[in-house]
Amino acid sequence: MSYSVTDPSKRQKFIAGTLVILYALITMVPLVWIMMTSFKTPPDSISYPPKVFYQPSLEGYVNLFTTRTRVSAEKLASLPPPENFAEEIVRSRNMVIAGPSKFGGRFLNSVIIGFGSTFLSIFLGTLAAYAFSRFKIPLADDLLFFILSTRMMPPIAVAIPIFLMYRQLGLSDTHVGMILLYTAVNISLAVWLLKGFIDEIPREYEEAALIDGYTRFQAFYKVVLPQAATGIASTAIFCLIFAWNEYAFAVLLTSGTAQTAPPFIPTIIGVGGLDWPAIAAGATLFLLPVMIFTVLLRKHLLRGITFGAVRK
Amino acid sequence: MSETTVDRVARKTPARVARKVKGLSDRAIAWLFVGPTIFLLLTINIFPLIWTINLSFTNFKANRPNRAVEYIGLRNYERILGDSDIWLSMQATAHFLFWTLFFQVLIGFTLAWLINKKFKGNDLWTTIIVLPMMLSPAVVGNFWTFLYQPQIGLFNYVITFFTGADPSSFQMLGSVDLAPWSIVIVDTWMWTPFVMLICLAGLRSIPDYIYEAAEIDRASKLRQFFTITIPMVLPFLMLAVLFRGIENFKMFDLVVQLTGGGPGSTTEMASINLKREAFEKWRTGYSSAFAIILFVTVFGLASIYVKALNKVKER
Numbered sequence: 330m331s332y333s334v335t336d337p338s339k340r341q342k343f344i345a346g347t348l349v350i351l352y353a354l355i356t357m358v359p360l361v362w363i364m365m366t367s368f369k370t371p372p373d374s375i376s377y378p379p380k381v382f383y384q385p386s387l388e389g390y391v392n393l394f395t396t397r398t399r400v401s402a403e404k405l406a407s408l409p410p411p412e413n414f415a416e417e418i419v420r421s422r423n424m425v426i427a428g429p430s431k432f433g434g435r436f437l438n439s440v441i442i443g444f445g446s447t448f449l450s451i452f453l454g455t456l457a458a459y460a461f462s463r464f465k466i467p468l469a470d471d472l473l474f475f476i477l478s479t480r481m482m483p484p485i486a487v488a489i490p491i492f493l494m495y496r497q498l499g500l501s502d503t504h505v506g507m508i509l510l511y512t513a514v515n516i517s518l519a520v521w522l523l524k525g526f527i528d529e530i531p532r533e534y535e536e537a538a539l540i541d542g543y544t545r546f547q548a549f550y551k552v553v554l555p556q557a558a559t560g561i562a563s564t565a566i567f568c569l570i571f572a573w574n575e576y577a578f579a580v581l582l583t584s585g586t587a588q589t590a591p592p593f594i595p596t597i598i599g600v601g602g603l604d605w606p607a608i609a610a611g612a613t614l615f616l617l618p619v620m621i622f623t624v625l626l627r628k629h630l631l632r633g634i635t636f637g638a639v640r641k
Numbered sequence: 642m643s644e645t646t647v648d649r650v651a652r653k654t655p656a657r658v659a660r661k662v663k664g665l666s667d668r669a670i671a672w673l674f675v676g677p678t679i680f681l682l683l684t685i686n687i688f689p690l691i692w693t694i695n696l697s698f699t700n701f702k703a704n705r706p707n708r709a710v711e712y713i714g715l716r717n718y719e720r721i722l723g724d725s726d727i728w729l730s731m732q733a734t735a736h737f738l739f740w741t742l743f744f745q746v747l748i749g750f751t752l753a754w755l756i757n758k759k760f761k762g763n764d765l766w767t768t769i770i771v772l773p774m775m776l777s778p779a780v781v782g783n784f785w786t787f788l789y790q791p792q793i794g795l796f797n798y799v800i801t802f803f804t805g806a807d808p809s810s811f812q813m814l815g816s817v818d819l820a821p822w823s824i825v826i827v828d829t830w831m832w833t834p835f836v837m838l839i840c841l842a843g844l845r846s847i848p849d850y851i852y853e854a855a856e857i858d859r860a861s862k863l864r865q866f867f868t869i870t871i872p873m874v875l876p877f878l879m880l881a882v883l884f885r886g887i888e889n890f891k892m893f894d895l896v897v898q899l900t901g902g903g904p905g906s907t908t909e910m911a912s913i914n915l916k917r918e919a920f921e922k923w924r925t926g927y928s929s930a931f932a933i934i935l936f937v938t939v940f941g942l943a944s945i946y947v948k949a950l951n952k953v954k955e956r
Binding site: 337341342343345346348349350352353356357358359360362363366375376377378379453454456457459460461464465466472475476478479481482483484485486487488489490491492493494509510512513516517520545546570573574575576577580581590591592594595605608609611612615616619620622623624627630631 | 667668670671672673674675677678679681682684685686687688689690692693696703748752755756758759760761762763764766767768769770771772773775776777778779780781783784785787788790792793794795798808830838887890891893894897898912915916919920925928929932933935936939940943
């Protein structure tokens with residue numbers, strides 16, 4: 330290793346590292362607390378002082394996925410022995426499982442709408458980005474600015490007419506409606522990010538392909554697409570995370586069939602008050618995929634976030 | 642790779658002829674590629690915006706679609722500018738905006754500066770710090786209400802632990818004095834990493850040779866910090882403030898889950914007020930006018946800011 334005058338000293342590195350790690354640990358506390366709460370029983374979750382050590386339980390997860398009804402002691406005694414651990418946990422609270430809860434369906438909606446809108450944003454976004462990058466489009470700069478400026482609109486500002494329009498077209502509370510809406514929100518970012526990635530691919534590659542007799546279409550999907558794959562993937566992650574986390578449109582435009590998890594999770598109610606372990610279980614299942622994604626794909630993600638800033 | 646007929650024919654035909662015969666012209670492809678995106682944005686972004694403008698001049702109520710709609714000119718706008726509730730919500734938004742930006746810039750820049758000391762494992766810890774901003778604000782906000790519970794909440798417990806105050810003596814979300822700060826705390830926790838990442842990109846863009854030259858000139862570390870580091874990072878920092886400013890001006894999901902705008906209307910941000918007018922009181926025309934005022938405000942402030950930003954860059 331070569332020594333440079335600009336390199337921080339060992340002591341400086343140590344102090345900086347300690348402070349950053351301290352901040353990181355503090356910032357993790359709420360997230361760790363969510364996961365810990367998801368494995369508590371309801372009484373443990375609201376005890377004071379807050380319990381750090383406790384007997385882990387799956388009651389939160391069982392409550393998240395089921396609906397339950399209270400039964401009398403005689404009725405409970407007359408039932409055949411519980412078939413599985415879920416039944417056992419529920420019966421210990423003098424209740425029986427009445428059926429599945431809505432959580433599974435809401436989670437599935439999040440998956441369908443998230444992936445659907447990501448696919449559509451990337452599909453349309455790549456085409457548009459390629460065209461902006463390679464062809465002379467009249468008023469290209471104005472169009473690009475127009476595409477970006479749509480992102481400045483507060484969602485609620487356009488929610489009123491979208492609400493009316495969707496009601497008119499029968500798109501309220503449908504998967505298709507939500508996919509189109511999230512695509513419209515995501516596409517501005519997608520076009521801008523993807524244009525950056527495609528700009529970096531040398532034109533010579535395609536020109537060589539064109540001379541070899543490829544058509545523009547073939548050059549596009551046989552030469553440009555494979556080259557842009559990394560960029561496309563990291564853009565896709567951003568679109569997916571946005572659609573996964575979105576709340577304002579979801580709460581205004583969906584209520585049942587197409588409701589996603591974010592508006593649903595806060596409405597989970599237990600018997601006599603909020604069922605915090607069940608809410609925490611829902612939050613954990615919903616947030617964990619994003620956390621794992623972030624850690625695994627950190628290189629691409631972190632680059633993507635600062636992309637707009639760095640390019641200018 | 643299987644060879645298609647098209648490939649075989651293409652190879653035998655001179656390139657120029659081939660393109661004319663079976664390919665579309667470049668211009669046609671350009672419009673074919675850009676068209677769907679523009680169409681989608683027009684139908685789901687621009688058309689609704691124009692519709693909102695139109696609605697803002699009417700007394701339309703979306704829960705009574707069959708009532709005759711009257712055009713009432715600028716009366717909605719007049720009423721909004723004279724409505725004390727709206728001004729209160731603008732004040733709440735301004736308080737939130739100012740303090741979140743203040744703390745996020747302060748902590749975000751400090752963290753970026755520390756991370757840039759390149760200690761071992763810094764990229765892993767950076768990722769951990771970034772986690773909160775990747776998560777769903779509504780779900781996270783909802784869970785913070787649990788941390789903020791009087792008596793049983795972890796946040797209150799920690800405050801009690803360090804200050805000795807009675808855990809049930811203060812309600813972070815329930816008291817008029819504390820609620821505006823509770824939302825500032827959660828937003829700062831969530832979005833400081835964003836400012837940090839952009840500052841970090843700024844710090845990393847400063848070439849080493851500038852510091853080396855400063856060393857040769859015997860400039861002190863403190864002087865280097867104020868004459869090199871700060872000015873070079875400033876454009877990045879200002880950009881981060883712009884992005885966060887726009888986002889927090891529109892703030893909805895996090896605060897709705899945390900306080901719902903309460904207690905009373907102490908944390909009722911502009912967007913929450915707008916949602917209440919539009920979807921609870923169903924004053925569609927009135928709220929459309931409010932939406933337009935908000936949009937023009939964001940756009941106006943952002944444009945002024947971008948001009949200032951460009952001046953800083955030119956220096």
